[in-house]
Amino acid sequence: MPTPCRPTILPLPPRLSACAIVLLSAYALLLPAPSQAADLAAPDVDTAGLAALSDPDTERNPYRGDARAIAIGREAFNQTCAVCHGADADAHRSPAPDLRRIGQSCRRVAEPALRLRCQTDADYYFRSTVEKGKIKLGIEHMPPWKGILSTELIWAIRSFVESAPRTSHP
Numbered sequence: 001m002p003t004p005c006r007p008t009i010l011p012l013p014p015r016l017s018a019c020a021i022v023l024l025s026a027y028a029l030l031l032p033a034p035s036q037a038a039d040l041a042a043p044d045v046d047t048a049g050l051a052a053l054s055d056p057d058t059e060r061n062p063y064r065g066d067a068r069a070i071a072i073g074r075e076a077f078n079q080t081c082a083v084c085h086g087a088d089a090d091a092h093r094s095p096a097p098d099l100r101r102i103g104q105s106c107r108r109v110a111e112p113a114l115r116l117r118c119q120t121d122a123d124y125y126f127r128s129t130v131e132k133g134k135i136k137l138g139i140e141h142m143p144p145w146k147g148i149l150s151t152e153l154i155w156a157i158r159s160f161v162e163s164a165p166r167t168s169h170p
């Protein structure tokens with residue numbers, strides 16, 4: 001009979017309960033070894049087809065729907081992100097979340113200005129998360145990609161992920 005996960009087992013601060021530690025440790029085991037994560041390298045892709053950014057700080061994906069950016073983004077994704085987020089962004093049985101759902105609900109917003117705002121928020125979240133990585137309670141769930149991936153490449157990856165089909169699994 002497994003011991004139930006009780007937050008009160010250890011005298012820890014409430015936000016760092018025993019339950020959280022057990023869950024975080026189990027989660028960390030699913031990720032690739034830190035040595036793998038430390039060997040971060042830019043993907044070997046030809047980015048010549050990506051248009052120069054008129055505003056490098058833009059919070060909105062400038063390549064949305066651009067077929068060439070999607071193809072470059074797909075290649076880059078499969079080299080750098082697929083190890084955790086699944087080949088072709090299909091997160092099936094992957095240790096990291098399904099990125100295809102980020103901003104998907106914006107499509108249901110009828111009012112054009114609001115839909116644009118919604119997409120821009122999702123774009124900015126995507127870009128800034130990729131740049132900063134995900135570090136929680138000192139555990140690196142995702143490394144920061146700033147300085148490794150150009151902003152152009154991050155937007156190309158975003159364009160690919162958004163266009164990646166949802167696959168159904170048995």
Ligand code: HEC
Pocket residue numbers: 031032037077080081082083084085095096097098099102125126129130134136141142143145149157
């Ligand atoms: C070493 C594994 C790993 C690699 C490689 C990796 N990620 Fe992640 N990523 C994660 C994990 C794990 C999370 C979830 C972290 C959390 O929220 O605790 C995550 C979260 C994210 C999020 C936020 C998802 C959400 O639902 O909020 C984005 C965006 C993201 N990753 C993009 C990327 C992109 C783009 C790449 C490739 C350039 C990449 N990741 C490579 C492990 C990885």
